[in-house]
């Protein structure tokens with residue numbers, strides 16, 4: 604698979620079959636992803652990979668909190684600014700509309716939207732997941748290094764015939780994740796990522812993208 608194909612075939616997959624992901628594949632992907640760039644080569648990512656019983660335990664504990672309507676853990680970082688300005692606000696609404704209409708859920712059906720969102724904490728059925736942490740002493744440039752690293756992981760997963768879904772949703776249950784992983788106190792959970800083979804029976808609408816001239820300015824003569 605060439606890089607263009609990896610980039611364009613990567614998408615946030617929210618339905619996985621329970622075919623296991625071999626450990627050696629995960630090791631190959633994560634070894635190659637370590638070549639992702641980072642400012643001054645800090646390599647600020649701390650990754651935990653879960654499969655099997657520990658992942659089952661995490662899904663169970665998180666599912667218990669969803670059922671109990673447990674409040675979310677207090678935030679260690681804000682996922683989005685409290686008010687999103689244009690054009691981000693419109694892009695976010697368009698994404699929500701696409702995501703829920705693919706599942707046949709009406710915008711006003713809050714319960715159904717919550718049910719769909721709660722699949723996050725079952726990792727959408729994925730048999731493998733990773734959790735990416737960063738040291739709380741590091742700043743915005745290092746958080747962006749994490750993004751480059753995670754995208755590299757997702758592209759390499761495509762090369763292995765696998766799909767993924769990055770998930771900030773896990774940060775709202777970060778204490779439950781910590782209960783299973785016992786990370787050092789100086790780490791903040793950025794996101795989880797579900798990993799596995801796609802369940803093509805789960806409906807999906809391809810997200811759109813802004814036109815090139817909305818996000819890119821060529822300066823030439």
Ligand SMILES: Cc1cc2nc3c(=O)[nH]c(=O)nc-3n(C[C@H](O)[C@H](O)[C@H](O)COP(=O)(O)O)c2cc1C
Pocket residue numbers: 613614615616617698723768769770771772773794810
């Ligand atoms: C850092 C990050 C966190 C995300 N968190 C979630 C999440 O918690 N749950 C989810 O279903 N999708 C999540 N997504 C997926 C985005 O919604 C998705 O990437 C975006 O809508 C574009 O769609 P595509 O990835 O299918 O091209 C996340 C993506 C990123 C990059």
